[in-house]
Amino acid sequence: MAKKLPKVDVVIVGVGWGGGIIASELTKQGLNVVGLERGKERKTEDYFMVHDELRYALRYELMQDLSKETITFRSKTSVRALPMRSYGSFLLGTGLGGAGVHWNGHTFRFLPYDFEIRSKTVERYGEKKIPADMTIQDWGITYDQLEPYFDKFERMAGISGEENPLAGKRSKPYPTPPMKKMPSMKMFEEAAKKKNWHPYMLPSANLSEAYTNPDGISRAACQYCGFCERFGCEYGAKADPVVTVIPVAQKTGKFEIRTHSQVRRILHTGNKATGVLYTDVTTGEEIEQPADIVVLTSYVFNNTRLLLLSKLGRPYDPNTGKGVIGKNYAYQVIRGGATGFFEDREFNYYAGAGALGIVLDDFNGDNFDHKDLKFIHGASISHTMTGQRPIQTNPVPQGTPSWGKDFKAASLKYINRTLSVGAQGASMPFRHHFLDLDPTYKDVFGDPLIRITFDFEEQDRQLAAFTAERCGELLQEMGASKVEVNGKLGPYDIVPYQSTHNTGGVIMGASPDTSAVNNYLQMWDAENVFVVGASAFGHNSGYNPTGTMGALSYRCAEGILKYHKSGGGMVV
Ligand SMILES: Cc1cc2nc3c(=O)[nH]c(=O)nc-3n(C[C@H](O)[C@H](O)[C@H](O)COP(=O)(O)OP(=O)(O)OC[C@H]3O[C@@H](n4cnc5c(N)ncnc54)[C@H](O)[C@@H]3O)c2cc1C
Ligand code: SF4
Secondary structure (H helix, E strand, C coil): CCEECCCEEEEEECCCHHHHHHHHHHHHCCCCEEEECCCCCCCHHHHCCCCCHHHHHHCCCCECCCCCCCEEEECCCCCCCEECCCCCCCCCECCCCHHHCCCCCECCCCCHHHHCHHHHHHHHHCHHHCCCCECCCCCCCCHHHHHHHHHHHHHHHCCECCCCCCCCCCCCCCCECCCCCCHHHHHHHHHHHHCCCCEEECCECCCCCCEECCCCCEECCCCCECCCCCCCCCCCCCCCHHHCHHHHHHHCCCEEEECCEEEEEEEEECCEEEEEEEEECCCCCEEEEEEEEEEECCHHHHHHHHHHHCCCCCECECCCCECCECEEEECCECCCEEEEECCCCCCCCCCECCCCEEEECCCCCCCCCCCCCCCCCCEEEEEECCCCCCCCCCCCCCCCCCCCHHHHHHHHHHCCCEEEEEEEECECCECCCEEEEEEEEECCCCCEEEEEECCCCHHHHHHHHHHHHHHHHHHHHCCCCEEEEECCCCCCCCCCCCCCCCEEECCECCCCCCCCECCCCEECCEEEEEECCHHHCCCECCCCCHHHHHHHHHHHHHHHHHHHHHCCCCCC
16 A cells, blocks of 8 residues: 655656756745656766766766666567667666756757648648658647747756857847857858858857856856766756756755655546655655646656556557557657768867757758658758767778777777768658557566657658768868768667657647647646656657757746646646
């Protein structure tokens, strides 16, 4: 029999960016909030003087323990899914701050096109442009409606950046100036301008200068230490939930965080949640936390999984296309880039930051004509300098032996003579790409794992080939002696790392028939359950997701406050 605790106003499942933002916004308005986080406590001091690539980047110190809980994957419904037993394609965060602690900090706003993707595609190219099984739909919100929330997220995090001429209109400039422009980034800029493209400095959560945010949180400037992606920041310069929103919530005295608390079910009577059931993983004790409002902020996979395990909402059925929980899983197309080798030039690659780079959007969204192309949407194209990590970075031209004297000579020669230009390609949802519960594999508690059914489509192959050509052209213009274009996209392979940008499963929209949550992320089928994260995205864009996910979190917090004030009902 589970121990039952006193009721609180709100219980949050997972304390990453989503959970931290919701907690700070609700506690500032006087609500009592409990945050249940399955991982451990984290603080900036944990990272003092530990630039240890093996520990963090290769042995995944900050990531979810896959021996206890993982995902299963299959490429299509006719094959059996197998569990991801070691990290590959994407990494999963755990612990206070979630993946927000070890992210890079690329902080984009999705394009206006993204939010109205179906209407705008049909308007410009006609219905026929959208393949029959591509399930893109409008998000039930426009960029203009979301703009104030983007601004709120950027001000809280202190995003460093400059105007992007091809993006949606901004109400205010970025709160801090762009990061430093390294020599290779100047080369990218000049080359892009010669081609009449529109480069801009990557919007960065690494902080170009010391900054105090509207909540009174002060942080130091980035030191370009280069140990950023997959690491926590020892200076507190990288915006993460632990150094921004969580302390704001804690200061109110109304936020209680319980770490080592694995939520296993959402408890509900009919369509109204009554709280959650969780296990204290240090003792094995089962505990019931009653609450008026339940907020899922446990990332794409567990947001979907908890709803399916709890039998809340209508599960998606790929055969009929009906149901919504698990629908529109999407990933990203990262294999559309190019590498340039420079015989007569060396670069200092050791200084870098998680979100130091230069980007262009001339081939992103619908910023270019797709009339004669066999794909929709596109990719952001960028050159970044995240720091040359000695174990993992070893660029050599194709044809170099992979071992021995010649490999060593080429490695030493090219370590500082290689630049890459990458493309982050949008991923469209298809009827047969979805999430559901695995019938075979279970976690350490005996609960079914979430199962991914996904593969790359012809749309993705066409997109990768197209963007790789553009990346190659840029490197030629930048003066590379040799350019390798990497635009061949095979079947999706879960083994090599690609992108931790999973989306969908609990998507937002204007109608309960086609979406799981409304544009305040309130469940259509359970009015006191809000589901926050990239799980709400109807498709994945040509950018990193967290800027958009952060904006939606602020919007959701506003919705929860409205719901709480009105004492019930749908806020839309
Ligand atoms: C290496 C890396 C680099 C990245 N770089 C970028 C970038 O540059 N730009 C960008 O936009 N995005 C980036 N991302 C993605 C970004 O980190 C995520 O979009 C963001 O952190 C998601 O926030 P979230 O709050 O939705 O989920 P998370 O950060 O995953 O937080 C969810 C929390 O819920 C907890 N949880 C899950 N299940 C349960 C449960 N059952 N009970 C209790 N707690 C639970 C987890 O432990 C976790 O702490 C990167 C990700 C990785 C891994
Ligand atoms: S690169 Fe900058 S933001 Fe990233 S960890 Fe180092 S100091 Fe922090």
